[in-house]
Amino acid sequence: MDIYRTFLAIILSFVILIGYQYFFVGFGPSEVSLEESAVQKESVATESSVPQKAAITATPATMSADVQSMVRPERDAQTIVVDTDLYTASLSEDGGSVTSFILKDYRETLAEASLGMEMVKVDGTEGFPLEFSWGSVATTGTFYDAGGSGVTFQGNTGKLVMKGRGNGLELVREYVFSKDSYLMELKVRVKNVSSGVLQGNAALHQSNTPFRETGPGSQFLFIGPAYFMNESLTEVDSDLYESGPGTVSGQMDWAGYEGTYFICAILPQDKSATSLTMASFGEDGVKMQMNSDLDTLQPGEEKVYSYKLFFGPKKLDVLKSIGSNLNKAVNFGWFDVIAQPTLYLLNFFYGIVKNYGIAIILVTIIFKAIFWPITQKGLKSMKNMQKLQPKMAKLKEKYKGDPTKMNQEVMNLYKTYKVNPLGGCLPMVLQIPVFFALYKVLLMCIELRHAPFMLWITDLSAPDRLFIGIDIPYVGGIPVLTLLMGGSMFLQQKMTPTTADPTQAKIMMFLPVLFTFMFINFASGLVLYWFVNNLLAIFQQQMINRQKKA
Incomplete structure (x- = not known):
C-alpha cells in the first residue's frame, strides 16, 4: 500500500x-422523520418523542346549559409595555399574548441605526406567542383585563395580572418579570364559574418565523422547533408537520423555536405538559402548542398551570443558569466534549x-x-x-x-x-x-x-x-x-x-x-x-x- x-x-x-x-444542515442535530414517528407511536412512555397526527386545537370542553358568552369590555384592548435592563416587551389585553419582545443588548444588524433584536417575527395572523386556550376557550378573542395598572416593579421583580372570563371559565394570567434576567414566569389559573362540569386540555401556544440573523451560521445550522423530552434533545425535521399537524408526547423539560443565536422557549412546571403539537403556516412559519392532559373541573373548582419562559440569546452560561436542560439548545453534537x-x-x-x-x-x-x-x-x-x-x-x-x-x-x-x-x-x-x-x-x-x-x-x-x-x-x-x-x-x-x-x-x-x-x-x-x-x-x-x- x-x-x-x-x-x-x-x-x-x-x-x-x-x-x-x-x-447542508450541519452536524449533530437529531431529527424526527415521518417513518420514525410510525415506530415511536407504540412507546410513548419510554421513547424521547412519539410523533402522531393530532388536531392543532385543544380538546373541546363539555359545557352545561348555562354557558356564558365571552366577556369583553366596550373599550379597545390596551398594550402593556414591560421595560427591563435586558428587553422591552409588549403584551396585549387581546389574548394576553406577547406582541413584541426586543432584546436591548443585541441588534438586528450591524448598522448604527439598527434597532434591538426583535424576537416576535409574526404579525398576529396566525396568533402571537403565549396565547392560552382551555377547551373551547380559544387562543384569540379572549379579553384579559390588565386593570389599567400595567406592570409594577418592586425591587428587581415586576408582576402583571390579567383577568379574562367567558364560556363558564374565569382565567387569571400572572406574569412575573425580572429586570436582570431573560427568564419570565407565567401562571394561568383556570376556574369553573359555571354550574356544570367542564372538561378540557390546557394549551400554551407559540407562533414563530425565523429570526433575522447574520452570518453563515443561519444557513448551515439548525433553525426551527426543538424540544428536550425524556432526557433527549430533538431538533424537529419539518417533514413532521409540513403535511399536517404532528404531535410528540413524553416528559418534557422545554420546547421552543431555535435560531442560530436565539431561542423562544417554554419550560412547563409541575410536569403539567405531556405533549407538543406542531403545524406549519405560510412559507416558513411554525405554530407550536404545549398541551396538558385532559382535566375535569367541578363547579367552583380551579387548576393552576405554571410555565417558565425564556426569550433570549443562546449563550451557554446563561442557559445553564436557567436549568431544565435548556443549555442543550446549544447543540455541538459529537464534538461537545471538545x-x-x-x-x-x-x-x-x-x-x-x-x-x-x-x-x-x-x-x-x-x-x-x-x-x-x-x-x-x-x-x-x-x-x-x-x-x-x-x-x-x-x-x-x-x-x-x-x-x-x-x-x-x-x-x-x-x-x-x-x-x-x-x-x-x-x-x-x-x-x-x-x-x-x-x-x-x-x-x-x-x-x-x-x-x-x-x-x-x-x-x-x-x-x-x-x-x-x-x-x-x-x-x-x-x-x-x-x-x-x-x-x-x-x-x-x-x-x-x-x-x-x-x-x-x-x-x-x-x-x-x-x-x-x-x-x-x-x-x-x-x-x-x-x-x-x-x-x-x-x-x-x-x-x-x-x-x-x-
Missing part, C-alpha cells in the same frame, strides 16, 4: 466532510483582551502547543521518508515483478531506518476532531455575532469582506483574510516534505485553491483560526528544516 495515497485519501475525505457541512472547553477558553481570553479575534488567536496557539510534539514527530517522519525515496525507488524497480517481496523489503527498510510510515498522517487525523469542534463553536456561539476584530473585519460571525467601492460578482468585496489563508496554506504545502509522485503532488498543491473557495463564505472567525494555524505550522516546519541543515 502506498502510504501517500492513504494520506491523500484522508485529506480528500476531510475536504468532503467540510463540503458536506458547508452545503467544543465546550474551547468556548470556555474563548470567553476566558476575551475577558482578558476584550477582543474575540485576539481570543481566537490565543486559543489557536493553545491547541497548536498541545499538538506540537505530535506534529513535530510527524513532520520529522515525513522528512525521513523523503530521504528514503531513492532507496525505495530502487527496491520498486528491483522487485517490480513481485509485489509481495517488494512490500516486505520496503517494510524492512522502514525498520532499519526506524521510520513510521503512518507518522506523517497521524497529526492530521488527530486534529480533525479539534477542527470540527472549533468549527461548531465559531459558527454557533453568539459571542462572535457582530463581534469586531480589527480594520475591515467588523463581524467575526460573517464572511470576511473588504469593500473598495466596486461590487465584485458573487463575492461583493475582497475576501482578504480568506486569500491570506489560502496563500499560507499554499506556502505550507510547498514547505512540507512529500514523497508523492508528480500527479499526486499536483493534486496536493490544488488543495489550497479548493480550501480558499470553500472558506470564502465561512465566518471570518473560522478563517482567522485556520490562517493562524497555518502560520504556526509554517513556523514549526521552518524550525525542523533548520535543525536538519544544522
